[in-house]
Amino acid sequence: MTLIFSVAIGVLFGSGAFLLLKPDLFRIVVGLVLIANAANLALMASGLGRGRAPIHPLEGERVSDPLVQAMTITALVIGLAVTALLLSLAYRVYASSRTVDLDELSHAEARHEAELEREDLSF
Amino acid sequence: MLVASLGVSWIAAVVLALVDGRRRAVAWAAVAALGAAFVLLAVLTGLVAEGGDREQVAGGWPAGVGITLRADPLGTIFALTSSGVLLAALAYEVIAGVRSRMFPALVLFLATGLTGLFLTADVFSFYVFFELSMIAAYVLSTYGDEPRQLAAGFIFAVVNLLGSFLFLLGIAAIYHVTGTLGMDAVAERIANVEPSAAILIAVVIFVAFGVKLGLFPFHFWLPTVYTSATPGVAAMLSGAVANIGSYGILRFGAGILPNELELGAVVLIILGTASIVYGALQATSRRTAREVLAYSAIGQAGYVLIAVGVGGAVGYAAAVVYAVVNSLNKTLLFLSVEVRGWLVGAAFAVGAFSVAGVPPAAGFFGKVELFRAGIDADSAALVLLIFLGGALSFVYMFQIYQRDFWRGARSGEASPAALRAVPVAIAVLVVGLGLWPEPLLAAGRQAADLLLEASR
Numbered sequence: 359m360t361l362i363f364s365v366a367i368g369v370l371f372g373s374g375a376f377l378l379l380k381p382d383l384f385r386i387v388v389g390l391v392l393i394a395n396a397a398n399l400a401l402m403a404s405g406l407g408r409g410r411a412p413i414h415p416l417e418g419e420r421v422s423d424p425l426v427q428a429m430t431i432t433a434l435v436i437g438l439a440v441t442a443l444l445l446s447l448a449y450r451v452y453a454s455s456r457t458v459d460l461d462e463l464s465h466a467e468a469r470h471e472a473e474l475e476r477e478d479l480s481f
Numbered sequence: 482m483l484v485a486s487l488g489v490s491w492i493a494a495v496v497l498a499l500v501d502g503r504r505r506a507v508a509w510a511a512v513a514a515l516g517a518a519f520v521l522l523a524v525l526t527g528l529v530a531e532g533g534d535r536e537q538v539a540g541g542w543p544a545g546v547g548i549t550l551r552a553d554p555l556g557t558i559f560a561l562t563s564s565g566v567l568l569a570a571l572a573y574e575v576i577a578g579v580r581s582r583m584f585p586a587l588v589l590f591l592a593t594g595l596t597g598l599f600l601t602a603d604v605f606s607f608y609v610f611f612e613l614s615m616i617a618a619y620v621l622s623t624y625g626d627e628p629r630q631l632a633a634g635f636i637f638a639v640v641n642l643l644g645s646f647l648f649l650l651g652i653a654a655i656y657h658v659t660g661t662l663g664m665d666a667v668a669e670r671i672a673n674v675e676p677s678a679a680i681l682i683a684v685v686i687f688v689a690f691g692v693k694l695g696l697f698p699f700h701f702w703l704p705t706v707y708t709s710a711t712p713g714v715a716a717m718l719s720g721a722v723a724n725i726g727s728y729g730i731l732r733f734g735a736g737i738l739p740n741e742l743e744l745g746a747v748v749l750i751i752l753g754t755a756s757i758v759y760g761a762l763q764a765t766s767r768r769t770a771r772e773v774l775a776y777s778a779i780g781q782a783g784y785v786l787i788a789v790g791v792g793g794a795v796g797y798a799a800a801v802v803y804a805v806v807n808s809l810n811k812t813l814l815f816l817s818v819e820v821r822g823w824l825v826g827a828a829f830a831v832g833a834f835s836v837a838g839v840p841p842a843a844g845f846f847g848k849v850e851l852f853r854a855g856i857d858a859d860s861a862a863l864v865l866l867i868f869l870g871g872a873l874s875f876v877y878m879f880q881i882y883q884r885d886f887w888r889g890a891r892s893g894e895a896s897p898a899a900l901r902a903v904p905v906a907i908a909v910l911v912v913g914l915g916l917w918p919e920p921l922l923a924a925g926r927q928a929a930d931l932l933l934e935a936s937r
Binding site: 378383386390393394396397398400401403404405425426429432433436439440443444447448450451454455463466467470 | 605608609612616619620623626627628629631632634635638639642643646649650652653654656657660662705
């Protein structure tokens with residue numbers, strides 16, 4: 359069980375990291391979502407134990423760890439909010455610059471800096 | 482008291498999120514709520530300094546089961562500083578005119594998140610408050626809606642979210658090896674954990690906080706964000722949000738993982754040195770005030786790291802004092818960047834003196850504490866580095882002063898009196914702390930004692 363979890367976490371984190379390196383805003387968002395879920399899975403895996411749900415445990419019965427599930431649901435909700443925020447940010451970048459390509463965005467930034475230099479020299 | 486200081490800004494944030502923040506009455510209500518939270522935190526800081534820690538367990542559970550809020554000297558001094566910075570920056574932006582309906586509520590959410598994370602004694606609720614404040618910070622960094630700000634805000638969010646998820650992985654690992662989330666219990670049990678696991682946890686958490694603080698190898702997001710944000714938001718990010726990094730390294734490094742911190746002290750000192758040298762050199766070569774301040778922020782973070790690396794009572798006290806003084810300096814300087822008038826020029830000069838460590842500004846005592854840490858570590862190289870860093874910061878601060886106030890980039894009509902009052906008020910505070918530094922130094926010592934006690 360531990361092996362399956364670690365392989366799954368590794369694959370999720372790896373593919374997320376790979377997508378993060380792409381120069382495309384939406385691929386970056388998807389990459390972060392994958393990494394967030396790798397972290398969530400790691401949270402679940404940190405308290406992996408067999409047993410019944412601890413709602414109304416009977417004497418002598420094994421229960422699973424409820425704390426990791428509480429933590430994971432909190433982390434999931436935060437992840438959802440963050441994804442929504444990132445997508446809306448990416449959309450606003452697209453609406454204002456008409457591109458989702460990071461290279462083009464950084465060219466615009468470089469042009470801005472060149473303008474600053476010119477203004478400065480004119481003093 | 483503890484709950485009230487957190488609750489005021491929280492409730493006000495939720496209520497104000499429903500109304501239009503561009504209306505003056507709403508914006509000033511937000512300033513009033515933040516002011517009330519600041520006063521409550523000041524009282525709480527006084528109570529903690531006099532009568533020891535205060536604890537509150539949520540939901541009436543016994544301690545160790547319920548989630549604990551705890552006010553101790555280290556947490557309260559950071560909470561007080563951050564909420565003061567946010568108050569000044571919000572007042573500045575409100576006077577300048579709020580341009581977005583959510584702005585005042587977002588600042589209050591940021592204040593809630595910061596107060597919560599400085600006053601919690603639970604590793605996971607630290608993460609929750611941390612995300613609350615960071616999400617508010619991501620949205621705030623795009624305040625103004627210019628294309629440049631949006632792109633910078635996106636990068637800021639992506640890099641810092643990666644840091645947050647690394648931190649979450651660190652928490653999962655802590656829970657796995659210790660089986661608890663209370664900071665005290667973790668600190669107790671981590672000593673018996675296999676060293677390889679503990680070191681891995683320490684590295685992951687250090688990287689997460691290094692990203693927040695903008696340390697040298699993790700700094701690449703910082704200049705674009707600080708230069709494109711409005712002055713008030715830049716002051717919030719550098720004066721309040723960056724405190725998460727310093728506090729986190731102190732609390733998690735010195736308080737929870739002291740053995741691993743000792744092991745990595747050399748790495749911390751090397752990274753701190755790299756930050757100072759890189760930040761100072763880049764700042765000297767930049768031309769606009771905001772760029773200089775952004776790179777200066779990278780350099781200043783290095784001093785805190787060096788002080789933590791030196792460690793011991795002197796080192797931790799120096800780290801706390803320097804972090805507080807640096808927040809005030811950065812707030813003062815960023816808020817005076819776009820304001821005109823000779824009084825603001827004087828306030829800017831006070832900030833410049835404070836960054837360079839010239840008396841009577843508060844920065845002098847920050848530098849004195851650092852020198853003590855360097856002498857305590859018995860290292861001539863460190864003392865020389867701190868002196869050199871101070872000299873370079875003197876050079877780059879006065880380059881800006883010369884360009885902006887002497888050569889006329891900022892001469893001409895003075896700004897409205899209310900706008901000028903904010904930086905001048907902080908300048909008065911900085912000079913006041915420089916003339917009467919005892920409360921700050923005492924708070925630093927108390928926080929250092931607390932950390933040393935926890936690690937014993």
